[in-house]
Amino acid sequence: MSTNRICRASLRLLLALVTVMLQTACGSIYQAGGNGTGLLPGPQPGEVKFSKYQPDNPYTQLSPGLLARTVFGMASGTGYRVEVRDLLVGPGQKTSNVSLPGPAVFEVRSGNAVITTVGKSREVRMGFAFALSEGARFAIENKADSTFIIRVHMFMAD
Numbered sequence: 001m002s003t004n005r006i007c008r009a010s011l012r013l014l015l016a017l018v019t020v021m022l023q024t025a026c027g028s029i030y031q032a033g034g035n036g037t038g039l040l041p042g043p044q045p046g047e048v049k050f051s052k053y054q055p056d057n058p059y060t061q062l063s064p065g066l067l068a069r070t071v072f073g074m075a076s077g078t079g080y081r082v083e084v085r086d087l088l089v090g091p092g093q094k095t096s097n098v099s100l101p102g103p104a105v106f107e108v109r110s111g112n113a114v115i116t117t118v119g120k121s122r123e124v125r126m127g128f129a130f131a132l133s134e135g136a137r138f139a140i141e142n143k144a145d146s147t148f149i150i151r152v153h154m155f156m157a158d
Helices: 002-033
Strands: 060-063 066-075 080-089 104-110 112-117 120-125 129-132 137-141 148-157
Touching: 080 137
Parallel strands: none
Antiparallel strands: 060 066, 066 080, 080 148, 104 129, 104 148, 112 120, 112 137
16 A cells, blocks of 8 residues: 555656646746747748639629629529529628529528618627528628628529
8 A cells, every 4th residue: 555655646746747847848938939030021022923823713792892602503494593602791891782683591601790681780690590582682791800701592583
């Protein structure tokens, strides 16, 4: 039993020593962080080389402050078309009133915002879903510091 106590005491001492060493090391890193090397110098005027890459399906401006891109579209063959779009509103942006070409189901994918339709405002956040009829006008106000993304499932006559 005494050897068991000695092992426990040794283990406690070892853990205490490791804890003190880690706290000391981490503390010195945080103290030196503010006195680091600073920002790197900017590139020379002729050194800037932008990529020529263009995405296959880029966002386009639907209205001021509102970007949209079609993710999926398919005709049913029976006179209807289904289209899925992503709408994006930047931080601090407010869109003008917009309508879509068909009835739609909206699903908030990221962020939170205030959506105004038919004179009524409602705060929405990630996971919230709602529907609007064809021609219904809406505006989105993103008061957050992050981008607001909403997925729209539209159903239209072909």
